[in-house]
Amino acid sequence: MENISVEQEKQKGPTMDGVTVINHPLVQHKLTIMRRKETSTSSFRRLLREISTLLCYEVTRDLELTMETIETPLTTMQSPVLEGKKLVFASILRAGNGLLEGMLELVPAARVSHIGVYRDHETLQPVEYYFKAPDALDERLIIVVDPMLATGNSSIAAVDKLKERGAKNIRFLCLLAAPEGIKNFREAHPDVPVFTASIDSHLNEKGYIMPGLGDAGDRMYGTK
Ligand SMILES: O=P(O)(O)OC[C@H]1O[C@H](OP(=O)(O)OP(=O)(O)O)[C@H](O)[C@@H]1O
Ligand SMILES: O=c1cc[nH]c(=O)[nH]1
Ligand SMILES: [Mg+2]
Numbered sequence: 001m002e003n004i005s006v007e008q009e010k011q012k013g014p015t016m017d018g019v020t021v022i023n024h025p026l027v028q029h030k031l032t033i034m035r036r037k038e039t040s041t042s043s044f045r046r047l048l049r050e051i052s053t054l055l056c057y058e059v060t061r062d063l064e065l066t067m068e069t070i071e072t073p074l075t076t077m078q079s080p081v082l083e084g085k086k087l088v089f090a091s092i093l094r095a096g097n098g099l100l101e102g103m104l105e106l107v108p109a110a111r112v113s114h115i116g117v118y119r120d121h122e123t124l125q126p127v128e129y130y131f132k133a134p135d136a137l138d139e140r141l142i143i144v145v146d147p148m149l150a151t152g153n154s155s156i157a158a159v160d161k162l163k164e165r166g167a168k169n170i171r172f173l174c175l176l177a178a179p180e181g182i183k184n185f186r187e188a189h190p191d192v193p194v195f196t197a198s199i200d201s202h203l204n205e206k207g208y209i210m211p212g213l214g215d216a217g218d219r220m221y222g223t224k
Helices: 006-010 025-035 041-060 096-106 155-162 180-188 215-220
Strands: 020-022 065-071 078-082 086-091 111-117 128-133 141-145 169-173 194-196
Touching: 025 041, 041 096, 041 169, 041 194, 041 215, 065 215, 078 180, 086 096, 086 155, 096 111, 096 141, 096 215, 111 155, 128 155, 141 155, 155 169
Parallel strands: 020 194, 086 111, 086 141, 141 169, 169 194
Antiparallel strands: 065 078, 111 128
């Protein structure tokens, strides 16, 4: 087995502008198991929930804290707290829900938006079927989650929709991204930083991420 250190990973090339690759060893290890074709639906779902807590840790690393006065058993102190209610996790259905679960474990006070989008298998164009979001999106940080950024069409449509409803401060979190999708997404939404566990090689002729992990929604839910 070849040993790859984080330093070697970093030397692979400059990170694309506005794109953060989360190359923590735990994330990379779990991702490898998820990619394996023999990994079962139940293991895939469990790993996605586990990995989502690690990704959540990174995507929220620079969140603002406010100071609150609290009483410890010994004294009074000023201690930092998150403004969880200001945070929205926006899940692109269906596969986004796999990331959403673990993120809500870490930030239970976060608000949630569901965005129903699937991509037409022939045209690879997004088909929108559902949208629900909390109010006052302009005052909140919205973290859009979907395991896969392939052509970018679904995530671009989801972010378009959030912006139509007033969202101004948005981040996009995924597990795998294709270079083509990152390019399209960043061109459409240059103000939205992308966080991913891997930038894979390319899209195949059917628009699947290569080497990828297959269809994330199908692998999560055991559908075809
Ligand atoms: O970047 P794109 O080319 O748009 O592809 C990525 C989209 O495809 C998958 O969803 P899918 O359409 O399979 O729907 P599902 O989650 O309901 O299975 C994935 O979860 C993304 O939403
Ligand atoms: O590789 C891909 C591309 C789009 N959607 C997926 O679930 N997988
Ligand atoms: Mg989808």
